[in-house]
Amino acid sequence: xxxxxxxxxxxxxxxxxxxxxxxxxxxxxxxxxxxxxxxxxxxxxxxxxxxxxxxxxxxxxxxxxxxxxxxxxxxxxxxxxxxxxxxxxxxxxxxxxxxxxxxxxxxxxxxxxxxxxxxxxxxxxxxxxxxxxxxxxxxxxxxxxxxxxxxxxxxxxxxxxxxxxxxxxxxxxxxxxxxxxxxxxxxxxxxxxxxxxxxxxxxxxxxxxxxxxxxxxxxxxxxxxxxxxxxxxxxxxxxxxxxxxxxxxxxxxxxxxxxxxxxxxxxxxxxxxxxxxxx
Amino acid sequence: xxxxxxxxxxxxxxxxxxxxxxxxxxxxxxxxxxxxxxxxxxxxxxxxxxxxxxxxxxxxxxxxxxxxxxxxxxxxxxxxxxxxxxxxxxxxxxxxxxxxxxxxxxxxxxxxxxxxxxxxxxxxxxxxxxxxxxxxxxxxxxxxxxxxxxxxxxxxxxxxxxxxxxxxxxxxxxxxxxxxxxxxxxxxxxxxxxxxxxxxxxxxxxxxxxxxxxxxxxxxxxxxxxxxxxxxxxxxxxxxxxxxxxxxxxxxxxxxxxxxxxxxxxxxxxxxxxxxxxxxxxxxxxxxxxxxxxxxxxxxxxxxxxxxxxxxxx
Numbered sequence: 189x190x191x192x193x194x195x196x197x198x199x200x201x202x203x204x205x206x207x208x209x210x211x212x213x214x215x216x217x218x219x220x221x222x223x224x225x226x227x228x229x230x231x232x233x234x235x236x237x238x239x240x241x242x243x244x245x246x247x248x249x250x251x252x253x254x255x256x257x258x259x260x261x262x263x264x265x266x267x268x269x270x271x272x273x274x275x276x277x278x279x280x281x282x283x284x285x286x287x288x289x290x291x292x293x294x295x296x297x298x299x300x301x302x303x304x305x306x307x308x309x310x311x312x313x314x315x316x317x318x319x320x321x322x323x324x325x326x327x328x329x330x331x332x333x334x335x336x337x338x339x340x341x342x343x344x345x346x347x348x349x350x351x352x353x354x355x356x357x358x359x360x361x362x363x364x365x366x367x368x369x370x371x372x373x374x375x376x377x378x379x380x381x382x383x384x385x386x387x388x389x390x391x392x393x394x395x396x397x398x399x400x401x402x403x404x405x406x407x408x409x410x411x412x413x414x415x416x417x418x419x420x421x422x423x424x425x426x427x428x429x430x431x432x433x434x435x436x437x438x439x440x441x442x443x444x445x446x447x448x449x450x451x452x453x454x455x456x457x458x459x460x461x462x463x464x465x466x467x
Numbered sequence: 468x469x470x471x472x473x474x475x476x477x478x479x480x481x482x483x484x485x486x487x488x489x490x491x492x493x494x495x496x497x498x499x500x501x502x503x504x505x506x507x508x509x510x511x512x513x514x515x516x517x518x519x520x521x522x523x524x525x526x527x528x529x530x531x532x533x534x535x536x537x538x539x540x541x542x543x544x545x546x547x548x549x550x551x552x553x554x555x556x557x558x559x560x561x562x563x564x565x566x567x568x569x570x571x572x573x574x575x576x577x578x579x580x581x582x583x584x585x586x587x588x589x590x591x592x593x594x595x596x597x598x599x600x601x602x603x604x605x606x607x608x609x610x611x612x613x614x615x616x617x618x619x620x621x622x623x624x625x626x627x628x629x630x631x632x633x634x635x636x637x638x639x640x641x642x643x644x645x646x647x648x649x650x651x652x653x654x655x656x657x658x659x660x661x662x663x664x665x666x667x668x669x670x671x672x673x674x675x676x677x678x679x680x681x682x683x684x685x686x687x688x689x690x691x692x693x694x695x696x697x698x699x700x701x702x703x704x705x706x707x708x709x710x711x712x713x714x715x716x717x718x719x720x721x722x723x724x725x726x727x728x729x730x731x732x733x734x735x736x737x738x739x740x741x742x743x744x745x746x747x748x749x750x751x752x753x754x755x756x757x758x759x760x761x762x763x764x765x766x767x768x769x770x771x772x773x774x775x776x777x778x779x780x781x
Contacts, residue, residue: 194690198591202600208581208658209607216554219621283691284501291504297712297764298717302756303737305743306511309753311536312528313514316627335507338500357746368492396612399721399740413613420617420726424624432614439610440692447602456557 215437220429227424235432245432246415254412257326258394261333265390268334268384269341274371276342277349295339304403307332309405324406332404333394340393341386348382381450388446392439512760519753520546530750550754553565560755563733564762570649570724570734571717574656575664578713579706581657582664586705589665590672603670608662616655616726617632623651623727647729655723664709671705704773711770715763 198392220238224231241247272292276285295303311321311328321327356378360370377382405414419425488495501673521530522545533545554560589600607615622628644723645651679701681695699706721736728734735755743752 198584198588202588205581205585205661206603209603209661212622212658213607213610215621216618217612218544226626227621228624228631266728268500268503271496275500277496279497282497286586288497288501288504289775290771291508292500293774294767296510297715297763297767297770299716299736299759301719301721302738302760303516305739305752305756306515307507309514309518309749310507310511316528331507335503340502342500359496366489368489371492392609398613403743413611416611416613416617417722420613420620424617425619428614429621430615432611432617435614436610440606441603443606443609447598451598 215431217433217436220426220433222426222429225426227426227429232394237426238434241427241430244427246410250410250412250415253326254295254395257330257333257411258328258391261337262335262387262391264330265337265341266387269338269386269390270345270376270379270383272338272342273345273349274375277346278375292339292342295336296343300397300399301403303336304332304400307335307400308403324404325409328404328406329401329409329411332400333390333397336400337393338374340389341383343381344382344389345384348379352378381453456467498502515753515756517659518749519550519757520548521750522547522549523748523750528749529747547750550750551758553751554754554758560732560738560758563595563735563738564758565722566733567718568762569736570713570732571720574653574660574717575710575714577653577657578661579662579710582661582668582709583702583706586665586668586672589669590675591677595776602660604662604665614623615659616723619651619655619658619727620646636684647731649728649732651727652724652734654734655727656713656717656720659723660713663712667708667712668702668705671702671708675701704777707771708770711766711773715766715770716765719759 196352219227219230221233222230223233223234223236272288275282276292307328308324311324314320315322320324357370357374360374361367365373367452396413397411401411402414402417416428416431420428483559503612517533521533523529524531531545585604587605589597592600599697620627624630625642625644625646627646628647631637633641679695679697683697684690686698719736719739720734721740724732724734724737725740728737736759739752739755739759742748742755746752
């Protein structure tokens with residue numbers, strides 16, 4: 189009896205929690221098809237706000253800039269984060285390890301206003317003393333994004349490395365492979381799924397960032413979040429609902445496809461494993 | 468390049484290089500991310516610290532230099548703690564700091580109250596349901612933070628969905644003021660940060676041996692007793708990790724108080740942003756940042772310590 193009450197409570201709590209997470213987003217999508225200019229007042233079905241959205245040159249430019257920054261950021265963050273993760277898990281104790289691991293995990297919880305302000309002041313100081321970066325925009329935003337994204341990648345790589353069985357690496361070593369060979373031929377391929385996950389996370393984090401980008405950006409470099417923010421500060425806008433709908437759908441489809449691919453890979457691996465055991 | 472001597476030198480050089488790489492690749496692997504973080508993460512804090520000790524002037528850059536060379540190489544170091552004194556004396560800042568802590572603490576507790584049963588339910592559900600629920604929790608995390616906050620503007624506005632609904636069913640006659648109040652800020656923070664609470668809790672609960680609960684029940688413990696003496700203590704690491712992941716960033720939050728709180732909710736992240744961008748007072752903005760950092764350094768170190776312990780345990 190008690191168990192039944194408990195599981196009913198858990199079921200209700202979960203349903204409420206999921207509804208809490210999803211109802212606002214569903215309403216956001218719903219009102220993007222509203223004919224009326226006043227967002228929460230239904231005036232009939234229409235797709236005109238999608239037209240309005242894409243007529244704007246600004247929107248296209250912001251999307252292009254954000255995608256460019258996100259791609260470059262994700263690639264650099266993946267490499268730097270993987271190197272950092274390897275160093276932290278596989279190098280044992282080295283000088284400066286505490287400082288290094290501190291610098292890796294701090295960006296995960298650092299308030300964005302502080303990161304943004306401090307990076308901007310760094311760029312200004314650098315410009316004064318070495319003349320670079322002469323203009324803020326794409327480069328400075330990308331550097332700022334790499335700095336915090338690589339921390340997330342490093343965390344993923346760290347957890348993959350600690351959870352990974354080391355028998356393949358040990359076998360290669362026993363067969364006479366040098367450590368660097370082992371790293372390139374065995375460890376990195378095993379890490380590839382983690383690196384891909386890191387790349388995707390870094391890509392999303394970059395697309396999502398408003399605060400840090402608005403600190404370190406310069407004239408003319410308007411990323412998508414900066415554009416959205418400048419519009420919604422003044423109130424609700426149906427064209428932003430249309431943009432939100434597109435973003436949510438793209439992300440949802442992307443996540444579902446990624447989950448499905450990973451699920452299938454896992455199945456495949458399990459199948460191979462059971463077949464090799466039978467043989 | 469057809470010269471055999473040259474090509475042999477070249478190949479010897481390549482050989483040397485690969486040899487060097489073979490021996491020192493570890494240093495290289497470490498050096499690149501280390502150097503990046505020193506330059507782009509650690510160094511900026513010292514610059515912020517330095518500027519926070521300068522005076523505001525109308526110039527470019529708008530602060531006084533710390534080191535000045537008075538003639539004949541006499542170095543003049545100028546350190547001003549006026550900005551910190553100003554933060555200390557002006558009630559507005561103290562109130563804002565306290566208010567930020569209050570808002571983020573209450574939000575953290577609300578996230579815990581919502582997230583804990585959810586994480587528990589996810590862990591205890593069957594294989595397929597578990598994956599579906601986890602995905603439902605993670606999915607919002609991948610969508611735009613800004614747009615999730617925007618969604619609540621539409622819900623909470625005077626002409627918003629909630630007010631329209633309540634008026635339509637006759638509960639209220641006039642719209643409730645919800646947008647641009649502290650209430651809206653709480654809703655926004657809890658809404659956007661609750662996945663950060665659920666995921667560490669889930670990660671912690673998944674490793675737990677749940678037969679402990681059955682043992683407690685078999686030995687005659689009431690469900691409430693079991694919860695407080697067994698479940699709560701063993702899930703404590705997850706609770707702390709999740710709470711820190713909500714509390715720390717929420718304290719410095721800018722977007723939510725700005726969009727949902729309007730000018731009515733004072734939070735330190737917003738004050739910092741405005742001090743810098745609207746008032747162009749870099750030294751005061753820097754001092755605000757350093758003070759915020761000092762406020763958060765303990766919880767941040769606690770989080771760091773727990774992460775390190777977890778990695779070691781694995």
